[in-house]
Amino acid sequence: AQSVTQPDIHITVSEGASLELRCNYSYGATPYLFWYVQSPGQGLQLLLKYFSGDTLVQGIKGFEAEFKRSQSSFNLRKPSVHWSDAAEYFCAVGIYGNKLVFGAGTILRVKS
Amino acid sequence: DGGITQSPKYLFRKEGQNVTLSCEQNLNHDAMYWYRQDPGQGLRLIYYSQIVNDFQKGDIAEGYSVSREKKESFPLTVTSAQKNPTAFYLCASSMGSGVTEAFFGQGTRLTVV
Numbered sequence: 001a002q003s004v005t006q007p008d009i010h011i012t013v014s015e016g017a018s019l020e021l022r023c024n025y026s027y028g029a030t031p032y033l034f035w036y037v038q039s040p041g042q043g044l045q046l047l048l049k050y051f052s053g054d055t056l057v058q059g060i061k062g063f064e065a066e067f068k069r070s071q072s073s074f075n076l077r078k079p080s081v082h083w084s085d086a087a088e089y090f091c092a093v094g095i096y097g098n099k100l101v102f103g104a105g106t107i108l109r110v111k112s
Numbered sequence: 113d114g115g116i117t118q119s120p121k122y123l124f125r126k127e128g129q130n131v132t133l134s135c136e137q138n139l140n141h142d143a144m145y146w147y148r149q150d151p152g153q154g155l156r157l158i159y160y161s162q163i164v165n166d167f168q169k170g171d172i173a174e175g176y177s178v179s180r181e182k183k184e185s186f187p188l189t190v191t192s193a194q195k196n197p198t199a200f201y202l203c204a205s206s207m208g209s210g211v212t213e214a215f216f217g218q219g220t221r222l223t224v225v
Contacts, residue, residue: 009152032211043116043202043216044155051211090154094211098143098162099170102154 002027002095006103013081014111021076021106023091032094033074035065037087038105044090050074061085086110114139118203118217125197125224133188133220135203141215142208144186148172149200149219158201161186162208190222197224 005024013019025031032051036044048059055067065076074091088107092100116137125131137144143162147155157170161180175194180186186205190197200221204214 004154034213036216041200041219041221043118043218044204045216046213049213097160097168098206098208098211099145099157099160100155100214102147102156104152104154 002093002101004091004093004101004103006091006106008106009104010107010109012109012111015083016080019078019081019085019108021089021108023074023076023103024072025074025091025093026072027093027095033067034092034094034100035059035063035076036090036092038090039087047076081110083110083112116203116205116215116217118220121218121220123220123222125222127224128192130189130191131222133190133201133222135186135188135217136184137205138184139205139215141205142183143206144180145204145214146176146178146186146188147202147204149202155202158188197222
């Protein structure tokens with residue numbers, strides 16, 4: 001069955017440091033992959049998506065993600081984290097029937 | 113501005129009562145979804161609808177019901193049969209033609225006491 005694993009429940013980084021959030025998926029067909037961000041008590045905002053083509057995709061707020069088929073991964077990165085990036089981040093895979101399967105999320109804390 | 117509106121933002125109900133959460137979108141999207149969010153569990157799909165007057169159960173449909181009488185609206189009823197209804201509920205929509213990104217509302221936090 002399709003699934004998404006985000007191995008890190010919490011991550012703490014210093015402001016200005018680089019960030020990488022891990023995401024692994026399990027899906028038999030060509031994956032459609034997404035990263036969303038959620039501030040406390042709010043809805044989800046799309047950061048970026050991968051459908052096909054270049055495996056390095058750029059998103060909003062300076063985020064990027066790289067699709068690696070051999071590793072079934074779609075890790076999210078940012079070269080320099082800002083305090084406003086503190087939030088929860090969700091990786092998702094789009095499956096048949098136009099549905100999204102989400103990972104459990106990673107909570108990012110930024111220390112000054 | 114186009115978007116998805118969920119109301120109310122906070123909802124309190126007594127145990128044993130049914131409650132209906134509202135979701136309206138003006139994005140002209142065909143597909144709409146309801147997710148439940150609990151800490152540490154991500155988002156789990158309750159129901160989804162690809163077209164008007166049609167909907168399918170998601171992974172955790174028991175104790176919930178929906179209707180899709182209009183393209184813009186997809187209300188969710190949490191019934192008394194739902195054993196643990198206290199949660200954060202998110203409504204989303206997408207274009208519906210193949211896999212596309214979903215757009216989310218701001219959520220409704222339901223607390224049952």
